[in-house]
Amino acid sequence: MESGTAARRGGGSGTRARGGRSRGGTVQVDAAALERLLSALVSMRDGNLRRRLTVSGDGVMAEIAAVFNEVADRQMHVTGELSRVRRVVGREGKLSERLEAGVTEGAWAAAIEAANALVDDLARPVSEVSRVLTAVAEGDLEQRMDLRSEGSDGTVRPLRGEFLKVARTVNHLVDQLSVFASEVTRVAVEVGTEGILGGQAHVRGVSGSWKDLTDSVNTMANQLTAQVRDIALVTTAVA
Template sequence: QVQDVARVCNAVARGDLSQKITVPVQGMVMIQLKDVINAMVDKLGQFAKEVTRVSQEVGTEGYVFLTYAISARRYARDDTMAELPTHVRSIAKVTKAVALGDLSKQIEVDARGEILELKNTVNGMVVRLRALTAEVTRVTMEVGSKGQLGGQAHVPDVEGVWQELMRNVNRMCSSLTDQVRSIAKVTTAIARGDLTQKIDVEVEVEGEMLTLKRTVNSMVDQLSAFASEVTRVALEVGTQGILGGQARVEGVQGTWADLTRNVNKMATNLTDQVRSISEVTKA
């Protein structure tokens, strides 16, 4: 009897839960000991089977809707494992919301250990993304819709791709601000009759902004040449008495070409009239 009890206990210690006390025993104490040990083997076998199933389904197959029913008694790990589906569902709900662009969700379930660290990490990610989105939206609205230049996005504690994104948005806003202000400076100078200003070469532009820069600078050159020629002809004819002068401005079109022609026509008419009067008076 004692040898059979020892055999079963040694088997349990080695992880073999297939052994039971099978020999007949005598005496109340030995009968109770046999029943207790055999019941312990049954419960340990059931517990090991359930833990194996749960760990496979959660860890390998991804099932998070399990119930754990070990009928004889609840072991200490049962409550901890039972919380796992709630944690996983909550994390999945929030990360799915983030993927869909909804940054209003956060993980709210109680957690401990590594699950708590994961909860804090995901919630921190949502907070940073929300702040980043709000700042980028604010800056783009100010610059793109309201015309308020000079704005910059400021989000503390962002790193990696999010920091690079914020840096690129700020660089775009800064570049656009410099370009628009430089163009505004030149066009304002033109409106005031100052044709000495041009869009600064320090402002690096590409694409359509480069085309606009070249157009504005070319316009300044043409207006400057036009003004210079008209002034020269007006001075020669009107002040210095040098007749026959003509304004020559390359590349002007539209109103500027019409104005050049009219000035030249006026100068020609005035020259013809003065010379005609001069011939008559000489005669």
């Protein structure tokens, strides 16, 4: 049927060129070439990006085969880059890695840029968490996560969703650490250095381990105060 159609389009002469053109400018393609093209397209549709067409001659089918191969190459490049960056960033933790554009343009380049922007958006909060927690580990309780994020296009916008939740949780954690450290230091100075007995740490809104730590500090301060007062009473009585 394909062969007959091609013959009719060629003027009914019955002469057919493989991937060539008739004298009238009408493309003539044999059924076998179309079958190979269809088979290759089905393979690509089903995810087999390694299938290639043989480019032979200089007719239209040769051009189609070359373009098909280029499309497969570009799709394979994008897929390969996605897999590579997923492994390097997601498993190896190298947050600075990005997809390489390669020989792409138009929608292909836009897909690469979108994937890189996604990695940027996901990696930036992780880097911020790491920065703040590293500062805390080094004794710096002044650092906080920024509740805004700068996109790859330079646009600054507020964090949303889980990103905002994580940022607020980290900042609240550092706030509690800062208040607790400040109160413990204050009580230690008042009781141990200035001799002001009865000092207590006051940390609002704490619960769980934070409350246990605060209660432990206050209990220790109370016991120290009681012991000092007992010693003072005995000393006074002796005197």
